[in-house]
Amino acid sequence: MPQNILLVWIGKIGDFVVSTSFIRALRKRYPDANITVVLSDFVAELAHTVPELDRIIVFPKKKIAKNLFPFLGTYFGKKWDLCIDLNPSRSTSAGWLTRLSGAKRRVSSFNENCEKFYTEMIKVGVNQEHMLEIYKQFAEYFDAGDEFDYKLSITFTDADMAAAGKIFEQLDIKQDEKFAIVHPGNFSKPRSCWAADKFAALTAYLTEHSDFKPVFISGPGESEKVRDVISQSGVSCALAPNMPLPVLAAFLSKASMFIGNSTGTLHIAEAVGVPTLSFNRAYSYDVWRPITPKSVAIKGPEKEVGSIPLEEGVEGLKKLFELNGYNFK
Structure with a gap:
């Protein structure tokens, strides 16, 4: 059972919100795991509204030259049991981040010519299914299908x-x-x-x-x-x-x-x-x-x-x- 899980998300705001259904199922299935997400800087503030996440690492997509080394110092400071690339379409950046995580298991949806990045690829979304159906298949792959539901959820604070x-x-x-x-x-x-x-x-x-x-x-x-x-x-x-x-x-x-x-x-x-x-x-x-x-x-x-x-x-x-x-x- 994985203890340290890394989720890689180099996508858009709405896409990340839709992924909260999967993140919630993963947390229910692995309640004691430490779940970290690495994601683009323009989405990072929204990640704080997802209580199932223990840690957020910001990938400096906008100012990568200036912030690359501090990012790498943070990124390589942890050993991961499992790394999941949540990007629904092919992303070379996400692929390399997954590969460089050094996780024993590196999992993504199936993308041609991306075998070098991952140890496992799930064939989902073959018939242009709704993204929530794809995330349900992801949840089932990680034995979290029973915990999955189709509801999106984010929270906000009293200060917000x-x-x-x-x-x-x-x-x-x-x-x-x-x-x-x-x-x-x-x-x-x-x-x-x-x-x-x-x-x-x-x-x-x-x-x-x-x-x-x-x-x-x-x-x-x-x-x-x-x-x-x-x-x-x-x-x-x-x-x-x-x-x-x-x-x-x-x-x-x-x-x-x-x-x-x-x-x-x-x-x-x-x-x-x-x-x-x-x-x-x-x-x-x-x-x-x-x-x-x-x-x-x-x-x-x-x-x-x-x-x-x-x-x-x-x-x-x-x-x-x-x-x-x-x-x-």
């Missing part, structure tokens, strides 16, 4: 909620006021974005037909484009400031719903129990969409999400209201 509370005050969101988060972002990937004018129209529809207050959020460097969406909606809407990821999790947890594209923020909302309406390219829908029973995911063509008709977004919103017992005016 206090920081979120200050933002609520800043935005004049009163305690127990019903509000909907609208996140039209991910503008750096235009093929993955529903059209801005459709987000604006859906926001106007939401305001006209419900008592929910729309509150917009944006990713780094996206605030001006989000303000354009607000302007197009013709509705007086608040735009929340950017905030640390644990504070964002606390902020989202108070929302009645989340409306947005397939982003890391979508999965954070899912993990804190918020019903979601999401717009997805075909692959994202098949592999990454939220599958909670009170959420709605709309599948667009692989070419671009922007072509999803506004009418389909409106019907998705109505379905979200129906699933959660909300009332339209």
Whole structure:
């Protein structure tokens, strides 16, 4: 039975949140093991919201030249029984980190021409399955299938909620006021974005037909484009400031719903129990969409999400209201 387990994750924010289902199962199966994760610097602050982890090692992907030697000193200071590469697609960086861990067992999903990195490779995701199904197969491989469930989970501290509370005050969101988060972002990937004018129209529809207050959020460097969406909606809407990821999790947890594209923020909302309406390219829908029973995911063509008709977004919103017992005016 492994005593020191290393998880390697050099991926995106949302992908890491989805992996919490596997991490939780692993912890239940090996309650006395020391579980460490090595992950990218831009995801590291979110790892602190996963209580099943004992230790976090930050891989300095952004400033590797400056921080490589301190990282290596930390990384090689431990002997690992088991190292698991959690990246769902081929990552040379993750492969080398797994190889250099020196673990007796080095395990990954099957990737061609990667045998030099691993001692074992699991053949999963052959038929473009949902990522949670793939992580379930991972759990079964490590004898943790009975402990696996499909729920994503992250936690936040009282300090995170206090920081979120200050933002609520800043935005004049009163305690127990019903509000909907609208996140039209991910503008750096235009093929993955529903059209801005459709987000604006859906926001106007939401305001006209419900008592929910729309509150917009944006990713780094996206605030001006989000303000354009607000302007197009013709509705007086608040735009929340950017905030640390644990504070964002606390902020989202108070929302009645989340409306947005397939982003890391979508999965954070899912993990804190918020019903979601999401717009997805075909692959994202098949592999990454939220599958909670009170959420709605709309599948667009692989070419671009922007072509999803506004009418389909409106019907998705109505379905979200129906699933959660909300009332339209």
